Amino acid sequence: MPDNVPRKIAVPLLTWYDAHARRLPWRAPPGANATEPYRVWLSEVMLQQTQVASVIPYFEKFTARWPDFASLAAAEDADLMAAWAGLGYYARARNLLACAREVSARGALPRTEAELRTLPGVGAYTAAAIAAIAFGERAVVVDANVERVVTRLFALAEPLPGVRPRIRDCTDAITPAARAGDFAQAMMDLGSSICTARAPRCLACPLHDRCDGYASGAPEAFPVKAKKAPKPQRYGTMFWLVRRDAVLLVRRPGKGLLGGMRALPTGPWADTPPLLEGAPVPADWLLRDERVSHGFTHFNLDVALATATIAAHAGAPEGEWWPIAEIDSAGLPTVFAKAARILGRMHA
Template sequence: MPDNVPRAIAAPLLKWYDAHARDLPWRARPGANAPDPYRVWLSEVMLQQTQVASVIPYFEKFTARWPSFEALAAAEDAELMAAWAGLGYYARARNLLACAREVAARARIPETEAELLGLPGIGGYTAAAIAAIAFGQRAVVVDANVERVVTRLFAVTEPLPGVRPRIRSLTDSITPDARAGDFAQAMMDLGSGICTPRAPRCLACPLHGQCDGFATGAPETFPVKAAKLPKPQRYGTMFWIERDHRVLLVRRPAKGLLGGMRALPTGPWGDLPPGLAGAPFAADWRLLDAQVRHGFTHFNLDVALAAATIAAHTDAPEGEWWPVADVEAAGLPTVFAKAVRVFGRMHA
C-alpha cells in the first residue's frame, strides 16, 4: 500500500491497548488522566538505550528516594551518580541532575516539545514522549519499537539509519490528535510484546490486516539495517591499591566517559595493552592472571588488573579509602564493578 493512502491505525490499536497495556510504575492507565510529569520524564531518561526490565528497579528506588523534581534537585552530585551506577550511559545522570535543578528553579516543567528541547539531556524523542504522555499533546514519538512497527506496517525497504526521516513522516501520518500519549505507548507495547524483532506474533496483532510487512510473508526482515562496522578494540589497566583492609577509589574527571563516577585508578586506554604504564605511583605491583572485558557503545575494552598493598604512611593519590568488605556498595560503574568482583575472588 503506498505511503499516501490513509490507514485507520489508531482506533484498532488503542482498542487493543485498552485491553493489553503493560502495567509499568510510571504509567497512568489507558484513557486516564495524564500521569505525573516527573515520573514520565524520569522514566524516559532512564529508558534511553536501556531495557524496561533493567529500568524498573532503578525507577522505583529513585522515586522512593527523590519523589519530585525539587527533591532530586537537592541531591548531591556524588549521591546521584552512585545511585545511577549500573544503568550505564552516565552522561544521562549528569543531565538528569542538571535538568531537575532547572525545572525546580522554574517551578514547572515545560509542556511543549519546543520548550522541553531546551532542558539538559532532552532530545527530540524524549521531548516528544514527555509532551504526548505527560501532557496529552499530539507529538510524533519514535523509539526502536515504534521504528520496527512502522517499517513493517509500510514494508520500508530502505536501510537504517538513513531512512529514519521517512519513518518519522510515516509515524506522523498515523498519529492521532486525541490520546496521542496512549497511542505512543500502544505502539511501544505492540513492538515489545507482539511485533518483536524475531518471530513476531502477527496473528495476535490488531494491525496485521493493514500491514504490508505481514503481506510479504517475511515481516521479520524489517527493518532493514545497514551492515555494522566492527567496534574498535582498546586496552587498559586498573589498579587495586589496598592498605589497612581498605581500597583506594578515585573520582573520574567530571567530563568524559563515566564522568564524576567513583572508580579504581586506571592507566590510559589505548590501542595496545599498557601493562603497568600509567600506574598512579611506584609500588610493588602484581599483574593478576585475569582480565575484564567490557563493551561500551563505541568500543570494546580489555582491562588488565594490577594490585599492590601499601603501608599506612605511603603517599597515594587523593581519593576515598573504602572498606574492602563493602566495596560493592560504592556505586561503581559496571566495568569497575566487574574488576572489583575479580579482585574479590583473588582475595578469597
C-alpha cells in the same frame, strides 16, 4: 495518504492497548492522562537505550529517594551518580541532575516539545514522548519499537539509518490528535510484545490485516539494517591498591566517559596494552592473569588487573580509601564493578 489513515491504525491499536497495556510504575492507565510529569520524565531519561526490565528497579529506587523535581535537584552529585551506577550511559545521570535543577528553578516541567528540547539531556525523542505521555500533546514519538512496527506496516525497504526520515513521516501520518500518549505507548507495547525483532506474532497483532510487511510474507525482514562496522578494540589496566583493609578509589573527571563516577585508578585506554602505565603510586605492582572485558557503545575494552599493597603509614595518593568488605556499596560503574568483584575475592 488518505485522511482516514490515522483512524484505520489508531482505533484498532488503541482498542488492543486498552485490553493489553503493560503495567509499569511510571504509566497511567489507558485513557487517563499522566498526572505526574516528573515520573514520565524520569522514566523516559532512564529508558534511553536501556530495557524496561533494567529500568524498573532503578526507577523505584529513585522515586522512593527523590520523589519530585525539588528533591532530586537538591541531591548531591556523588549520591546521584552512585545511585545510577550499573544503569550505564552515565552522561544521562549528569544531565538528569542538571535538568532537575533547571526545572526546579523554573517551577514546572514545560509542556511543549519545543520548550522541552531546551532542557539538559532532552532530545527530540524524549521531548516528544514527554509532551505526548505527560501532557496529552500530539507528538510524533519514534523509538526502536516504533521504528520496527512502522517499517513493517509500510514495508519500508530502505536500510537504517537512512530510512528514519520516512519512518517519522509515516508515524506522523498515523498518529491521532486524541490520546496521543496512549497511542505512543501502544506502539511501544506492540513492538515489545508482538511485533518483535524475531518471530513476530502477526496473527495476534491488531494491525496485521493492514500491514504491508505481513502481506509480503516476510515481516521479519523489516527494518532493513545496514552492516555495522566492527568496534575498535582498546586496552587498559585497573589498579587495586590496598592499605589495611581498604582499597583506593578515585573520582573520574566530570566530563567524558563515566564522568564523575567513583572508580578504581586506571591508566590510559589505548590501542595496545598499557601495562603499568598510569599506576597511582610507585609500588610492587603485580599484573594478574585475570582480565575483564566490557563493551561500550563505540569500542570494546579489555582490561588487565594489577594489585599492590602499601603500608598503613605510607603517603596516600589523592582519592578515598573504601572498605573492601563494602565495595559493593561504592556505586562503581559496571566495568569497574566487574574488576572489583574479581579482585575482592583475591583479597578475601
